[in-house]
Every structure is written in C-alpha cells, then in structure tokens.
Amino acid sequence: MTTATLTEADLVLRNAVVQQLDWDSQVDASAIGVTAHEGVVTLTGFIDTYAGKLAAERAVKRMRGVRAVANDIHVRLRYARTDADIADDAVKALSLRAALPGTIQITVHNGHVTLTGDVPTLFKSAVAEKAVRHVPGIKGVVNRIHVAPVASTVDVKRQIVRALHREADVDAHGIGVHVSGHTATLTGHVRTWHEHDAAERAAMHAPGISRVDNRIAVSAPGSGVCDEIC
Numbered sequence: 003m004t005t006a007t008l009t010e011a012d013l014v015l016r017n018a019v020v021q022q023l024d025w026d027s028q029v030d031a032s033a034i035g036v037t038a039h040e041g042v043v044t045l046t047g048f049i050d051t052y053a054g055k056l057a058a059e060r061a062v063k064r065m066r067g068v069r070a071v072a073n074d075i076h077v078r079l080r081y082a083r084t085d086a087d088i089a090d091d092a093v094k095a096l097s098l099r100a101a102l103p104g105t106i107q108i109t110v111h112n113g114h115v116t117l118t119g120d121v122p123t124l125f126k127s128a129v130a131e132k133a134v135r136h137v138p139g140i141k142g143v144v145n146r147i148h149v150a151p152v153a154s155t156v157d158v159k160r161q162i163v164r165a166l167h168r169e170a171d172v173d174a175h176g177i178g179v180h181v182s183g184h185t186a187t188l189t190g191h192v193r194t195w196h197e198h199d200a201a202e203r204a205a206m207h208a209p210g211i212s213r214v215d216n217r218i219a220v221s222a223p224g225s226g227v228c229d230e231i232c
Contacts, residue, residue, distance in 0.1 A: 007039075008038075008039065011067075012038045012039050012040070013038075015038040015041070015043070015065075015067050015068070016036055016037060016038040016043075018065065018067075019036045019038060019043055019062055019065065019068075020036050022061050022062065022064075022065055023036070023058060023061055023062070026057065026058075026061040028053075028054065028057040028061070029049075029054055029057050029058045029061055030049055030050065030054055031058070033047045033048045033049065034046070034047040034048075034049065034058060034075060035047045040069075041067060041068060041069035041070065042069060042070045042071075042072065043062050043068055043070070043071050043072070044071075044072040044074060045058055045059065045062065045071065045072065045073050045074060045075050046074045046075065047075055047076070048075065048076050048077075048078040049075050049076075049077060049078070050077070050078060050079060050080045051077065051079075051136075051138070051140075052077050052135055052140045052141060052142060052143065053135045053136045053140075054077075055073065055075045055077055056073075056135060058073070058075060059071055059073045063195040063196075063199070064194075064195060064196060065195075066194070068195060068220075069220055077140075077141045077142070079113070079139060079141070081138075081139075082139070083113070083138060083139030085110040085111060085112070085113070086110075087139065088110045088113065088115065088137055088138075088139045088140060089108055089109075089110045089115075091137045091138065091139075092108045092110070092115055092134045092137050092140075093108060095133045095134050095136070095137055096108070096130060096133050096134065098133070099129055099130070099133050101126065101129065102121070102126060102129060102130055102133070103119075103120070103121060103122075103126075105119040105120045105121070106118070106119040106121070106130050106147060107119045108134070112141070113139055113140060113141035113142070114140075114141055114142045114143075114144065115134055115137075115140055115142070115143045115144070116143075116144045116146060117130055117131060117134070117143065117144070117145050117146060117147050118146050118147060118148075119147055119148070120147070120148050120149075120150045121147055121148075121149060121150065122149070122150055122209060123149060123206065123207055123208065123209055123211070124149050124206040124207075124208075124211055124212060124213070124214060125203070125206040125207045127145060127147040127149060128145075128203075128206060130145070130147060131143055131145045131147075148212070149184065149210065149211065149212035150210070151184060151210050151212075152209045152210035158181050158186070158208050158209070158210060158211060159179055159180070159181040159186075161208055162179050162181070162186055162204070162205050162208050162211075163179050165204045165205070165207065165208075166179070166201060166204050166205070168204075169200055169201070169204045171196060171197060171200040172192070172197050172200050172201045172204065173192060173193075173197065174201075176190045176191050176192060177189070177190040177192070177201055177218060178190050179205070181211070184210055184211055184212040184213065185211070185212070185213045185214075185215055186205045186208060186211045186213070186214050186215070187214075187215040187217060188201055188202065188205060188214065188215070188216050188217060188218050189217045189218065190218055190219070191218060191219045191220070191221050192218055192219075192220060192221075193220070193221065194220065195220055197218075197220075198216065198218050198220050201216070201218060202214050202216045202218075
C-alpha cells in the first residue's frame, strides 16, 4: 500500500493509533509500525514480550473507527530463556489460578507454548491461556485445550441470551445467538470493539460450548455499515 492510495481518513486513523500506542503504558511502541486502510489497522515491527504484542492489539481495538486489526508484530526477546525455565514458570502461573482444573498440560518448544487438556467451559480455556501470556521468554501460545461436552445443550442458547442481557457492557438488543452442536454464533452489530469482545466473553461461560463464532459487526453511528449488513 502506497501513501497515494491512502485517504485522509486513513491517515487520521493511522496517526491516532500511533498516539494511542505511545500513550498506553503496557506497550513499548518504539519499534512498532502502523498502517490503516478503511478501518483495518495493521501492526508490524518488533516487541520484546508476547504480552506486549497482545496489549498493543487490545489498545488498538479500543479505538473508535477500528473495524479490524492484523497483528503482524514479531516477538524479539531481549534475553533468551530455556524451554525448561519457561515450562516451569508456566506451570506456576496456572497453579495461581484456583478456578482452573489440574487437567491442563503444557509443552514448550523454542519459546512457543502449547496448552492441552480438558476444561468445562471455553472461558476457563481462555483463563489458562491468559495466565501464561506474561511468562518471560514466551514467543507465542497455541491453545488446544478441549472443552468437555455436556449431557444436554437444549438450554444453552437461552442461557447465553440471558447472560448477554445481564452484561452491563453490552447492548444485547442488537445481538442474535445461534447454537449448533458445541458452537455458539453471535451476529448483529455493536458500536465498539469493547462491546464486541464483552459479548464474546459472556458467551464463553456457557457449558459445553467449545467455540464462539463472533460475527458481530462493529459500526460507528452514522457510518452506514448497518444499512448494508444488519
């Protein structure tokens, strides 16, 4: 993408993202590059921790006007750590989360962590992944934790709908829920990525749901997006 193809709106969003990354104290943005095109932000460059890479993505998603984020930042460690050290710290990180079962297993190869095992909800799978993200030396996390099925999923949709309506951060009236097998699909539209992610987190607590297909569109008021897709 050349500068000539960028609109004024792209440049405004790109500059705003740069300012947001510089402002966020969880992110070392000194080696991060930013491009923006039609609401899609691409992050490139390097950062020294995996947690910092994810923090940069979260910071951008909180911004108005951002419809999608491509996180191509590479983790380049300042100090190398052995896989054994990383594995030991990852086990300790999981043990600090009392709500997690002892069925989760960890393997480490060249700084990349893979999680396996069984948990009752997708949310607990996400908690396990989050617990190890801040372990020093990690370059990436692959979550292969299995969500154990439940005997009946008849009421799962109803439970998710009720959870969305209880969620203070979500306007549930614009969200549809469909459950097929062990997948919950969310559709509709919200105004911010914060609502988008909050709706997904709420659905992740449903028992037996191993995947949330979040198709909720993020559209700012007056953008015209919902006139086309909602």
